[in-house]
Amino acid sequence: MDNAIVATHDTHVEEHHVELPQLRHHFETEEQQREAGTFGMWLFLLTEIMFFGGLFFAYLLYRNWYNPAFVAASNQLSIPLGTVNTAVLISSGFFMALGVWAAEVRKKSLLVLFLILTNIAGLAFLGVKAVEYKEKWDKHHIPGAHFDITEFVNPPLNPKTGKPVEEPLSPDMAQKTQLFFVLYFAMTGMHALHMVIGIVLLFWLTYRANRGEFTEGYVAPIENFGLYWHFVDIVWIFLFPLLYLINRHPGT
Amino acid sequence: MSAATIVNLPDQKTAVIPKKNYINAEDGILSWLFTADHKRIAILYLISITFFFLVGGTFAGLIRLELLTPQPDLVASDTYNKLFTMHGIVMIFLFLVPSIPATLGNFLIPIMIGTRDLAFPKINLLSWYLYMFGAIFLSAAIVLGGVDTGWTFTTPLSTHYLNTHVVTAGLGVFIVGFSSIFTGLNFIVTIHRMRAPGMTWFRLPLFVWSNYAASVLMVLGTPVLAITLVLVVLERTIGIGVFDPTKGGDPLLFQHLFWFYSHPAVYIMILPGFGVISEVMSTFSRKRVFGYSAVAFSSVAIALFGFFVWAHHMFIMGVSNYSALVFSLLTMLVAVPSAIKVFNWSFTMQKGSITFETPMLYALAFIGLFTIGGLTGVFLGSLGMDIHLTETYFIVAHFHYVMVGGMLMAFLAGLHFWWPKLTGRMYPESISQLSAVTSFIGFNLTFMPQFMLGYLGMPRRYHSYPPEFQVLNVLSTAGATVLGFGFLMPVLYLLWSLKYGKIAGNNPWQATGLEWQIQSPPLTENFIEMPVMDHEAYDYEWLAHKTEQEVTTVG
Numbered sequence: 001m002d003n004a005i006v007a008t009h010d011t012h013v014e015e016h017h018v019e020l021p022q023l024r025h026h027f028e029t030e031e032q033q034r035e036a037g038t039f040g041m042w043l044f045l046l047t048e049i050m051f052f053g054g055l056f057f058a059y060l061l062y063r064n065w066y067n068p069a070f071v072a073a074s075n076q077l078s079i080p081l082g083t084v085n086t087a088v089l090i091s092s093g094f095f096m097a098l099g100v101w102a103a104e105v106r107k108k109s110l111l112v113l114f115l116i117l118t119n120i121a122g123l124a125f126l127g128v129k130a131v132e133y134k135e136k137w138d139k140h141h142i143p144g145a146h147f148d149i150t151e152f153v154n155p156p157l158n159p160k161t162g163k164p165v166e167e168p169l170s171p172d173m174a175q176k177t178q179l180f181f182v183l184y185f186a187m188t189g190m191h192a193l194h195m196v197i198g199i200v201l202l203f204w205l206t207y208r209a210n211r212g213e214f215t216e217g218y219v220a221p222i223e224n225f226g227l228y229w230h231f232v233d234i235v236w237i238f239l240f241p242l243l244y245l246i247n248r249h250p251g252t
Numbered sequence: 253m254s255a256a257t258i259v260n261l262p263d264q265k266t267a268v269i270p271k272k273n274y275i276n277a278e279d280g281i282l283s284w285l286f287t288a289d290h291k292r293i294a295i296l297y298l299i300s301i302t303f304f305f306l307v308g309g310t311f312a313g314l315i316r317l318e319l320l321t322p323q324p325d326l327v328a329s330d331t332y333n334k335l336f337t338m339h340g341i342v343m344i345f346l347f348l349v350p351s352i353p354a355t356l357g358n359f360l361i362p363i364m365i366g367t368r369d370l371a372f373p374k375i376n377l378l379s380w381y382l383y384m385f386g387a388i389f390l391s392a393a394i395v396l397g398g399v400d401t402g403w404t405f406t407t408p409l410s411t412h413y414l415n416t417h418v419v420t421a422g423l424g425v426f427i428v429g430f431s432s433i434f435t436g437l438n439f440i441v442t443i444h445r446m447r448a449p450g451m452t453w454f455r456l457p458l459f460v461w462s463n464y465a466a467s468v469l470m471v472l473g474t475p476v477l478a479i480t481l482v483l484v485v486l487e488r489t490i491g492i493g494v495f496d497p498t499k500g501g502d503p504l505l506f507q508h509l510f511w512f513y514s515h516p517a518v519y520i521m522i523l524p525g526f527g528v529i530s531e532v533m534s535t536f537s538r539k540r541v542f543g544y545s546a547v548a549f550s551s552v553a554i555a556l557f558g559f560f561v562w563a564h565h566m567f568i569m570g571v572s573n574y575s576a577l578v579f580s581l582l583t584m585l586v587a588v589p590s591a592i593k594v595f596n597w598s599f600t601m602q603k604g605s606i607t608f609e610t611p612m613l614y615a616l617a618f619i620g621l622f623t624i625g626g627l628t629g630v631f632l633g634s635l636g637m638d639i640h641l642t643e644t645y646f647i648v649a650h651f652h653y654v655m656v657g658g659m660l661m662a663f664l665a666g667l668h669f670w671w672p673k674l675t676g677r678m679y680p681e682s683i684s685q686l687s688a689v690t691s692f693i694g695f696n697l698t699f700m701p702q703f704m705l706g707y708l709g710m711p712r713r714y715h716s717y718p719p720e721f722q723v724l725n726v727l728s729t730a731g732a733t734v735l736g737f738g739f740l741m742p743v744l745y746l747l748w749s750l751k752y753g754k755i756a757g758n759n760p761w762q763a764t765g766l767e768w769q770i771q772s773p774p775l776t777e778n779f780i781e782m783p784v785m786d787h788e789a790y791d792y793e794w795l796a797h798k799t800e801q802e803v804t805t806v807g
Contacts, residue, residue: 025368025369025777026367026369026370026373027446028782032446035445036371036372036441036442036446039440039441039444039445040371040372040375040437040438040441043440043441043471044437046471046472047433047437047472047475048475050473050475051475052479054475054476054479054483054509054512055479057505057508058483058494058505058509061505062500062501062502065500066500069500143490143491143493144490144491144492145491175499175500176499176500178493178500179493179494179499179500179501182492182493182494183494186486186494
């Protein structure tokens, strides 16, 4: 059975001829190949959910046990930076969705543009994340031998009221803030690792898109990468409230 | 169909090895290492897992040799710890998990559902490379001095107290895990999207159903093991404290995460074995599998229940009594679909035209041994008994009855059953029947005494024991020797048969599956023209009818 889309390719040959990926030999039809690819991607994302699931489970458990420490530690995170990053990542996902659309309507230059925009927003996200990590480093909030709990035992005083900005924690409970930061780094780090992998893939896809590979009817790689990229977005959409937003005041 | 149908196929004596097949399609070692053909990848897997089976078997032999006498005399105690750890890790992660899916499943699933290859051939090859890469890590851990955590990597033992190669071994298992994720993913997509026209879900051979159920477990369970091992490695290297009570972490969390994978993992290991038994039982009874849909759904039910019983490994670890009760009840529930399978296989034989070729002997051994293994699992699932029996040899005997008596027997049944299809040649029948009987006797002699030892209170994982346990231990070691011969024989005569075996022909068993309707060994493309499935699975009437037609067209 022939690949209908490949078959029509010759009728509108463009200035630079590109070799379209043929239908793989073991698929009966183009549609079967595309469905199989998308289905495989969804399954892969399912395994990713299970992979992150272990971390989410640990986070919920320990947050429940050591609530005061987790509240105090989560107050150390910057909501403005987190919000900016959320906005950046959502716009990145938006550009990606536009990219899939551009590939489907076969607009090569638009596709390349959107892929580059997606990539820029992704890199910006990582840049902001690096700023946040740097701050943790300066405050000795990286778990390990140099972890410093003084800020939680003796919180700095508010210059206006003269009272501590936070409820002071007992040294024992303050130790547990380290667990928060472990999970913070594990979860955002694993998320960032997925972003880095995505960005590398994006460079490669942009290169191939520029050669016109995805605007002749063969859009599966763009679609499937889009699924991956949206998944990475979604993980952040869960991480942001869990780590930054919920329950910032003890006892409420 | 109540009674068996007699099928008379044309005489296979005149059969020849087809000129073109997947084995001679390309030459050279590189054509194997860079192949995308599911059949060749299956053979790569078969060679690798056989190698690691022999490695793991050697460790087992050394363990049994040490336990011949009550006092420690063959190896030092820490060496003994390393031996049983590496026996467990190698056998579970490098043999049992990939055994049937990655070899027989890889080879047969595309053919059984009537397509040319798995959905993602390159990912299939990648999964073999990941397996080998992980295996190199594990081998490095062994060669550099071993690891002695037990195969469970239990914290805080693994993270704080041991000075062995835990990180190397942990990373090895992590990598091998991805190979099994990719195998499962490939199977699921293939079974959903690549079936031949007319191949509805309820016309699939039961081997496909059970591999499908196992794939679901691989895809959902293995990532959790992966993240758990990452956390163990981080805990050990930089002390993150997630599992460290001094920093507020909880070792029990490790147990939950680990067994969330590792309990379903035992179903990953056994479910494909169920599939083999269904095929073999039907073929050698010349009858459709009794209660086809019950057997199919019981695979799915086992996969589903399998995810909700993990805490029965933790009854003595301080989980709450209420959750222990619930997990105990759920554990008993798994016995229901397992029993459905055993009863249905038994009914398949009823009024069948049974012949006792080697695969059937292994399958019968499977049914007996798996039933014992499964029922003792119910003992262990009940709370009171578990407190008495856990961490004793009763546990060891129980899971060896399921994993060796069940899975390994099923693997050998399948290997003998499909050997003609894999290689185009028959194995030697009488010596292989002898090996099946030898394994069965040796197995029972090895592990039946261990049930008694465990019930009497001999703890597992110790390399010395009170003298009154010696008689049973000597019996067990003697049995292990017999078992060793039983497992070594197939390795030798199967290799022999590659060159000297009788030529098999397309369908030596007169079986109904699509894989038996094509040449053996198959073409790289599997089918000359794509099949259309117009009959139920295990339809021997159809086969008899088909062969009649063939005779008329040829004549």
